[in-house]
Amino acid sequence: MFxxxxxxxxxxxxxxxxxxxxxxxxxxxxxxxxRGEFLLRAGEKAKYGMFVASGCLRTYxxxxxxxxxxxxxxxxxxxxxxxxxxxxxxxxxxxxxxLEDSEILVFDNAALQKLNEYIPASATMYQVALQxxxxxxxxx
Numbered sequence: 001m002f003x004x005x006x007x008x009x010x011x012x013x014x015x016x017x018x019x020x021x022x023x024x025x026x027x028x029x030x031x032x033x034x035r036g037e038f039l040l041r042a043g044e045k046a047k048y049g050m051f052v053a054s055g056c057l058r059t060y061x062x063x064x065x066x067x068x069x070x071x072x073x074x075x076x077x078x079x080x081x082x083x084x085x086x087x088x089x090x091x092x093x094x095x096x097x098x099l100e101d102s103e104i105l106v107f108d109n110a111a112l113q114k115l116n117e118y119i120p121a122s123a124t125m126y127q128v129a130l131q132x133x134x135x136x137x138x139x140x
Contacts, residue, residue, distance in 0.1 A: 001030045001053040001054075001103050001104075001105055002021075002024070002025055002028070002030070002105070004051075004053040004054070004076070004077065005024065005028065005051055005053065005105055006021055006024075008051070008077050009122070009125065012125050012128075013125075014119075014121050014122060014125050016119070020118070020119050023115075023118055023119070024115065024119075027107055027111035027112075027114055027115050028051070028105040028106065028107050028111070029048075029105065029106045029107070030053075030103065030104075030105055031103070031104050031105070031106050032101070032102070032103050032104075033055070033098040033101070033102050033103075033104060034098065034101055035098055035099065035100050035101050036097060036098065037097060037098045038095065038096070038097045039057065039096040039097065039098070039104075040081070040082060040085075040092055040094065040095060040096040041092070041095055042061065042062070042091075042092055042093055042094060042095055043091050043092065044091065044092055045085055045086075045089055045090065045091055045092065046081055046082040046083075046085035046086040046092050047086070047108060048081065048086065048106040048107055048108045049079065049080070049081030049083060049086055049106070049107055049108075049112065050074075050079070050080050050081050050096075050104045050105065050106050050107075051078075051079055051104060051105040051106075051107075052074050052075065052076055052077065052078045052079075052080065052102060052103075052104050053076065053102075053103040053104060053105060054076050054102060054103045055075075055076070055098060055099075055100050055101055055102020055103060055104075056073060056074065056075045056076075056098070056099045056100050056102065057073070057074040057078075057080055057096055057097065057098055057099065057102060057104070058070060058072070058073055058074070058096070058097055058098075058099050059071045059072040059073075059074065059080060059082075059094050059095070059096050060094065060095050061093060061094055061095070062095065071094065073099070080096065081096070082094055082096070086108075086109050087109055
């Protein structure tokens with residue numbers, strides 16, 4: 001899973017030293033999720049953000065009539081999570097589940113801060129990825 005993340009960083013122009021890559025391995029936790037497994041439910045506080053190494057996740061809401069509204073699909077090489085909930089310690093308004101068996105790398109807010117302090121260029125790269133994700137959500 002870490003090689004996928006390393007390749008992602010390189011494609012985005014972030015050349016990592018061996019030491020920086022080893023550090024990255026300390027702030028991300030590899031996790032396997034099964035199809036249908038929930039990673040976040042509306043009303044819960046997000047505990048982590050995610051990088052999808054393989055598989056596909058779905059972020060959605062459910063309206064008062066019980067209808068699902070998909071906000072985002074997160075395929076391989078995609079970042080996802082409810083950053084507002086994670087960073088501000090607020091209840092989430094979204095559900096995130098796995099559409100297929102998936103491998104993800106998860107990080108909590110403290111880990112993200114450590115990463116951005118140790119590798120400042122990662123903060124810019126991550127912001128660009130989040131902005132693209134937000135733009136994709138807003139185009140629906």
